[in-house]
Amino acid sequence: MKIPLSWLKDYVKFDLSLDEVAHALTMSGNEVENIRSIGNIDKVLVAKVIEINPHPNADKLQLVVVDNGTSKLEVVCGANNLFIGQKVALASIGAKLFNPHSEDSEEVFTLKKSKIRGVVSEGMICSEKELGIGLDHTGILNLDSNTVVGTKIEDIIGDSILEFSLTPNRSDCLGIIGIAREVSAILDAKLKLPETNYISQKQKVNSAISVNIEATDLCDRYMGSIITDVSIKPSPKWLQDRLTAIGERPINNIVDITNYIMFETGQPLHAFDYEKIKNKKIVVRRAKNKEKIISIDNTVRELNSNILVISDSEKSIGIAGVMGGKNSEITSKTNSIFLEAATFDSSNNRKTSKQLNLKSEANLRFEKGLNPQLAEFAIKRAIRMILEICGGESYSGLIDEPKEKIISKKIISVDKNYLSNILGLKLDDFIIENTLTKLGFEVVDNNEKWDITVPYWREDVNIPEDIVEEIARVVGYDIFPSKTISDNLPIWSPTEDLDLKRKITDYLVESGMQEIISYSATNMESESRMDFPKDYPSPVFIRNPISNDFNIMRRSLRESILNCISYNVRSWKDPIAIFELGRIFLETNDDLPKEKIMINGAFAGPRNAIHWERKSNDLFDFFDAKGSVEYVLKKLRIPMKFSKFSDDPTFISGRCAKILSGKNLDIEIGVLGQISNKIISKFGSNIPDIFMFEIDFESLLNIYIDADKYNFYSRFSRHQNSQRDISLIVDDFQEVQEIIDIVNKHNIVSRSEITDIYTGGDIVDGKKVITVRIEYQSFDKTLKASEISIIEKKILLDLKKFIGADLRS
Template identity: 45%
Template sequence: MKVPLSWLKDYVDITVSPEELAHRLTMAGTEVEKIERTADWDNVVVGHVRAVNPHPNADRLTLVTVFNGEEEVEVVCGAPNVAEGQTIAYASVGAVLRDAYSDDPEATRRLKKSKIRGVESQGMVCSEKELGLSDEHEGILELQTEAAPGTPLGEVLGDTVLEAELTPNRPDCLGLVGIAREVAVLTGQELRLPPLDYSDEAPEAGSLASVRIDDPDLCPRYTGAVIRGVKIGPSPAWLADRIRAIGERPINNIVDVTNYVMFELGQPLHAFDYDRVKDHEVIVRRAKPGEKIVTLDGEERKLDEEMLLIADPEKGIGLAGVMGGANSEIDGATTNVFLESATFNGSNNRRTSSVLGLRSQATIRFEKGLRSGLSEVALRRATRLILEVAGGTAAEGIIDAHPGKDAEQQTVSLSREKLDRVIGTSFADEKVTSTLSALGFEVSSAGDGWEAQIPFWRPDVTIPEDLIEEIARIVGYDEIPVTPPAGRVPSWQPRPEIGVRHRVSDALVRAGMQEIISYSATNETNEQRVPLQNGALESVRLMNPISTDHAVMRRSLRESLLNAVERNLRTWRGPVALFEAGHVFGSAGEGLPDEKVMVAGAFAGLSAEASWTTQAKQADFYDAKGAVEQLLAELHAEGEFTAAEDPALVPGRTAVITVPLAGGVQLGVVGEVRPEVLEVFDIEVPVAMFELELDALLSVTKAVAPADIYSPIVRYQDSERDLALLVDRSVTAAEIVAIARKNRLVTSATVFDVFEGKGLPEGKKSLAVRIVYQSPNRTLTADELTKSESAILRALEQQLGATLRG
């Protein structure tokens, strides 16, 4: 909200700089985002128009003689409204003005000496737009000032405007009086409320019009006034200027007054043409289903039964608290006005405006739940101003329908004990009462504490804690001490899933992978570019996605991972090894979707860069598997990799991972991505990936007891022997290792070389296995070693048809 200080000064003396004022308001809760000065015009002064003559070469232009305080100058002007005797804003050469013809509203240009249609123009007579005051550029700005020609314009029109960002709990500060009250309290000044009194004349308002509230739940109070014999016209300059200063457009004197009072007091009002209200009878009721009304903006609105309507006995004449109806609008022919100042239910008002997409200055205020005390004050203020700017006679008294009179909460109690307990310190009694009183609360002592009467402009204050905030923010948060947190530290609750996620991420980082974080929502069609594992759940669809690229919640990490691979292959020279640990989603029918954490990673292109000491290497299955092994090693577990199928992964180069130690729980899958999938992603290099479930990894950590991790160091020497075996191609390394490890003297068995092809029989391969033997209680003899080795070899022969390679 714009806060012009020139206007604010009506209600409070400003005794500090705008910067200091902004600081104090901000600290107390009304954040001032910027301080704008409208007075920084150089080379623009007050001028008098001494003569207006036709331009010799152009019909639409005139030659204006301007007295600028020193001399008469001749200016070429295109404005239709320039006239002799006017006081205007004269810009001399060098002035920097808004460029009225640019599309960019902030664009400026420096005024140069120039010839217009053959006549030299010594400067310019300015429009509001050129001065940056408004968008008005139809004519020049006529100044209402007694200031002498030559007076810098800034001294006449200059103002400082604070741009305040208001929080939704403070509708009072959507009126300048509310801001002024804050300023008064924060700077120790007196608040001056605007005058409300006016003289009225018989007959009584109640005899000229009536109000009936059919739905008091949505309208606790409706006040009305009748002003007859008004003269509709443009507002006087002071009013129009202020309407512009607050960022609105002047319309006519009546409408401008209703807007003025809204920006002054925070109460929206509406003026009806009295004579267009049938029987002068106003009915406040819910709309009938399908009922229609044409609002002031010319749109026909279809209403539902929850929308509150202002009607006469025949038709709707306004959408309560949202927008007036076109059929009862004030226009040039209006002579009698029915003025409405009412209190409408906040949530209902908000619902109506959001259903109809009609947010206005009125709804911004009503939706915050105004209290009914405000409506009468605003009604009287507006009536006074209408009489002042549009003449006419106010009917005696006001019409006041107030069914919600007793429903509003009147007082809030606050105990000293509670205040001290919440704040953590003790403010003096005097400070408490003086702060609340200054804010307009009527405070009285009540037991060990206070009772505060809530002023009508503070609907946000309903509980003791609200009063505590009022006291604390005005005294200043800086006055509250800083203490290390008191209270008990709760007993620690095991949350192993968080620890596992950390360990998994750390292990993958150590495996050379970079963590990525993708959006949790994706494009439905794009997601299908990579097949999911069978049994994947239905997508969770968003009702109002931010864009079609993020319209469904992702069901797996695969698509975002391959997207990231593709993007980085284009822009990154080094190896691309990425992983993500993130949530995936599947529809679970009613209620919250199924949501779980997956961990997926990919190696693409080079898994190692060429250097002076190593060869470049393309990523393949074993890079992805190595990362998984590293991850499992971090969890002190060993995985079993079994050939398997996956719709996205190359058959024969894909494995599922299980952990026998953890009851054979399946962790996920590892494999090389199918070429047809890579093609869809425009990836031209092989990609190997893995995808694991965090829950499964968690069950692995639960299965690993600390006692499983450590075994005592054996004092006796171990021995290492290699076997070179010839086996069928289909025999796996895991099978050979498993048989070797069954021997009780074997502590480890590792396949360290594989060879196929030349020199070997068709369908055979050669595997070299390194076997380590050790006994916990003696050094093994050569004889024992040979015996064990023979036994292993025999078992390999019998079970796998393996032979020793000669």
């Protein structure tokens, strides 16, 4: 929200510096984000045009002699709106002006003495754009004829623009009068509101047009008036300057007035060409499906039944609260107008704006929620301005529908002791009542409480705590005493979940992975690429999504991880090893969905960054993902093992495994595997192999809490160990983990690991050779070769018995 200081001072006068006022507003909750000066340019004075002569070497240029009060100068100028006696802005050599030919509106240049087509120009006669106060560069700035020659231009056109960063609940501050009320209350300055009374003709407006609200749930109030014999022309310069200062482009006097009133009061208005309204009938209704309208920006827009429109008896003539229609806009030929001020449903207005991808200043205000009483003040103010600036006559009375509307006052009762307890200090009753009165509240003292009537423009005040906040922010937070904590400090208690999250994140980073954070929302089309099973919980839909791309809550982190990989692989040629620890949301048909925290990680692409010493074809594989899981659980001192399964459509059958943990290694905490090519192709990734793990955080947390995390030291043997390798012929589908489990159950086996897997050659089809290195060690003595051989035979017998393994000779 941008507010020129000169405009603000129309409603409230103050003597403090602008910086002090901005600080006071910021401390009261209305943050002044920036203060920008316009028109404050050195070496630019008011000058009078004395002579105009043709340029000897250029038909389109003129030699202009000007008097700046101290000297007469000759400048070269190409503007076509010069005349003798005209008052202009003359920039002297060295002045810093805005570059009118640059796309950057803030770019400046220093004026230098130069020859233009052979003639020395001793300065420049400036346009609005060169002075930074407007966008017009078609001609020079024409100053008022009463302006004194030699006056600094900053005294004529200088102003300051306050740029506010408002909180979403303060819709009243989207009008300059709302900010003026704040300044008035904070500085205890008198507030001057604009006049709204006007003289109308005898004919009543109800006799010239009818209004019917069909969609009563989407329109709380619709007001209108007819003004005839108006003269459509450019707005007065003061009005154009004010709109230009806040970034609005002047169009014509009628449209400019409706925009001016919107920025002044916060209430959007719209003017229709009265003669273009068929049968002089206005209908506020839902659009028909696939109904089309050409909006005033010359865009054909297809509507649906969720969109509210303003129509006449035949067609739509405006999209309610968003933009008017081309078929009813004000033109130079317009003679009579129908002026609209309405209150539309904020939620529907916001949805309409998103569906049509159409944002406007009007829509910004409607979607915040406006009180119906604001429409009456705004339309009366607009009628008065139109009659003053555009001429014409107004019909008597106002269209005001629905006739049965209920406009009630909001009264909040606040207990005096409760208010003092919440504030933390006792304020005098007079201070509290005076503060609220300055803000527009009506206060009635009923002994132990106040009955407070909320002004209609404060839609954000609804409960006693809101009243407390109003008092605190206006009297100033500086008056509240600073106090140390008087109670005992809270006793620290362990937070196992936060501790586990931190450790997992740290350990995964230690293993070479990078953490990502993605949106918790997605959409059905994107999520459908994951091929969820039919019995998977339904998606949780978002009622008011910020975009149709994010209209459901995610049900899996897998999509987020694969999206990240497919996006980055297009330009990133180094290793991709990423993980995310985040929430998923599952529908339960209760009030709230079930939220689960999951840990997902994936590996794709080359194992190492590009380097001349490293192999370019050394790619990530299944064991990189497996190794990261093992590393994390080992660091957490949680036992685990892997068990093969093949019923998850995300992974390639036979290349995925369950992650089991718990005391008996029978609790499934996650999965691990290679993503199927079918899934990868849906994400448009050109990496053929992606390996992913997924761990249920809650399941892991339960095991972590019960685990003996501190008794992790174990006795080691003082006696010599011995290692032997055995090569086993097993079925091609045999799991390695099962071999390791059989070997490790023997007492004097201290450790075992796979050192080689071999197929082909003299090995028959359907078989493979697995070499296992077994370490033997006793706590009581050094083992003899004969003793080791006995245990080795038992191991081989068990392997033959349970998995049919044969020793390779």
